[in-house]
Amino acid sequence: xxxxxxxxxxxxxxxxxxxxxxxxxxxxxxxxxxxxxxxxxxxxxxxxxxxxxxxxxxxxxxxxxxxxxxxxxxxxxxxxxxxxxxxxxxxxxxxxxxxxxxxxxxxxxxxxxxxxxxxxxxxxxxxxxxxxxxxxxxxxxxxxxxxxxxxxxxxxxx
Amino acid sequence: xxxxxxxxxxxxxxxxxxxxxxxxxxxxxxxxxxxxxxxxxxxxxxxxxxxxxxxxxxxxxxxxxxxxxxxxxxxxxxxxxxxxxxxxxxxxxxxxxxxxxxxxxxxxxxxxxxxxxxxxxxxxxxxxxxxxxxxxxxxxxxxxxxxxxxxxxxxxxx
DNA sequence: ATGAAATTGAAAACCATTATCATTAAGGAG
DNA sequence: CTCCTTAATGATAATGGTTTTCAATTTCAT
Numbered sequence: 001x002x003x004x005x006x007x008x009x010x011x012x013x014x015x016x017x018x019x020x021x022x023x024x025x026x027x028x029x030x031x032x033x034x035x036x037x038x039x040x041x042x043x044x045x046x047x048x049x050x051x052x053x054x055x056x057x058x059x060x061x062x063x064x065x066x067x068x069x070x071x072x073x074x075x076x077x078x079x080x081x082x083x084x085x086x087x088x089x090x091x092x093x094x095x096x097x098x099x100x101x102x103x104x105x106x107x108x109x110x111x112x113x114x115x116x117x118x119x120x121x122x123x124x125x126x127x128x129x130x131x132x133x134x135x136x137x138x139x140x141x142x143x144x145x146x147x148x149x150x151x152x153x154x155x156x157x158x
Numbered sequence: 159x160x161x162x163x164x165x166x167x168x169x170x171x172x173x174x175x176x177x178x179x180x181x182x183x184x185x186x187x188x189x190x191x192x193x194x195x196x197x198x199x200x201x202x203x204x205x206x207x208x209x210x211x212x213x214x215x216x217x218x219x220x221x222x223x224x225x226x227x228x229x230x231x232x233x234x235x236x237x238x239x240x241x242x243x244x245x246x247x248x249x250x251x252x253x254x255x256x257x258x259x260x261x262x263x264x265x266x267x268x269x270x271x272x273x274x275x276x277x278x279x280x281x282x283x284x285x286x287x288x289x290x291x292x293x294x295x296x297x298x299x300x301x302x303x304x305x306x307x308x309x310x311x312x313x314x315x316x
Numbered sequence: 317a318t319g320a321a322a323t324t325g326a327a328a329a330c331c332a333t334t335a336t337c338a339t340t341a342a343g344g345a346g
Numbered sequence: 347c348t349c350c351t352t353a354a355t356g357a358t359a360a361t362g363g364t365t366t367t368c369a370a371t372t373t374c375a376t
Contacts, residue, residue, distance in 0.1 A: 020352085020353075021353085021354095022341085022342050022343070022352095022353060022354070023342080023343095024341075024342070024353090024354065024355080025341090026354085026355070026356095027354090042332090043332080043333080044332080056355090056356080057355090057356085058355065058356035058357070059333095059356085060333095060334085060335095060355075060356060060357080060358095061354080061355055061356065063332090063333065063334075064334095064354080064355085065354095070239075070263060071263060071264060073263070076305070077239055078237075078239070079236070079237035079239065079243075081228075081235050081236070081237065081243065083331085083332070083363090083364075083365095084331090084332060084333095085237075085239065085332085085333090102289055102293055102295055102297075104295070105228060105229060105231065105298065106229060111293050111295075113289060113292075113293070115288060115289070115292065116284075116285045116288050116289070119281060119284075119285075120281060120285065123277060123278060123281055126274075126277075127274040127277075127278065127304075128304065130273060130274050131260055131271060131273070131274070131304055132306075134271075134273065135260055135269050135271070135308075136308065136309040137260055137262070137269075137304070137306040137307065137308055137309075138306050138307045138312055139260075139304050139305070139306035140263070140305050140306045140307070141304075141305050141306075142302070142303065142304045142305070143301075143302070143303040143304075143305065144300070144301070144302050144303075145300065145301040145302075145303075146285075146286065146289055146295070146297050146299075146300045146301075147231075147234070147297070147298050147299050147300070147301065148231075148290075148295040148296050148297035148298045148299075149231075149295065149296045149298070150293075150294065150295055151294040151295075154296055178321085178322075179322085180321095180322060180323070180372085180373050180374070181373085181374095182322090182323065182324080182372075182373070183372090184323085184324075184325095185323090200363090201363080201364080202363085214324090214325080215324095215325085216324065216325040216326070217325085217326095217364090218324075218325060218326080218327095218364090218365080218366090219323080219324060219325065221363095221364060221365075222323085222324085222365090225365095241332090241333075241334095241362080241363070242362090242363060242364095243363085243364085
């Protein structure tokens with residue numbers, strides 16, 4: 001369902017439309033922000049970014065839209081343990097690309113890594129297939145996280 | 159530092175003691191509950207379980223102790239997106255054993271799986287080593303999560 | 317046994333997220 | 347293009363998990 005004005009948007013046809021969902025100005029703005037982000041913004045960070053370009057936006061709408069996107073598999077929501085959820089486009093056309101995470105349990109520093117991912121890919125695909133069959137899930141994405149202590153925190157510990 | 163009464167506890171010598179931390183009755187009770195649990199209890203669930211055996215416990219103490227255990231790598235804290243953190247002993251001697259997670263993004267159902275884990279083990283170890291070296295992290299544990307839609311929710315969607 | 321320092325628990329504060337509800341906007345029908 | 351149904355929005359209030367505060371208690375090295 002290409003838009004009449006010819007512009008392209010990350011709104012994936014059929015994933016949201018076709019279920020009674022409407023393409024609104026706030027939703028476009030939120031998707032644009034997400035697609036241009038290279039980090040793991042929280043709802044409030046997304047709100048602030050959208051606010052710059054669309055000051056009428058309300059925080060409530062950000063939360064609601066994110067939830068909608070999560071429910072439809074367009075956005076991945078996760079929590080590193082710092083008390084606020086973080087969001088990422090499932091498929092980010094222009095930005096970071098697929099990566100996994102390394103978190104320091106002491107200072108909460110987050111490292112995105114994409115090394116070692118190629119080797120993981122095949123195994124993950126196989127696992128995904130196995131899980132999908134055994135538990136009857138339609139798997140949309142995965143999340144891998146390593147936890148530990150970064151160099152500074154290891155030193156600070158002594 | 160074995161206890162004088164000869165009983166064994168999951169309190170790992172040197173990991174908590176030796177840093178000014180004390181072994182108290184509430185902490186013992188919390189660790190006992192954790193070591194006998196086969197699920198992913200939230201702080202409140204842990205509080206309720208401890209309360210049965212040690213009614214004087216306060217919810218605050220549960221939160222504080224869990225945070226201490228997380229900071230010291232004895233407990234793994236994570237969030238499936240339902241607004242409360244969940245906790246697991248990093249090494250559970252008597253209970254579930256190592257497993258990964260499969261979550262339905264719609265109904266939030268959680269499936270623990272330990273299938274496919276053996277095949278992952280070697281790769282994870284290699285990845286861990288690589289990350290450890292490249293980013294100078296001391297890695298304590300990992301967390302793997304697949305997200306998707308369970309059978310019921312897939313049907314309900316239509 | 318003693319005392320400094322860590323720990324505890326009740327209560328209040330905090331703050332991310334959700335619910336409420338009156339108003340506005342999207343988009344298909346005509 | 348205009349109507350009209352219904353979804354979506356945003357301000358505000360409410361919710362609820364988690365953290366802070368602080369006086370009282372407990373631990374454990376001495």
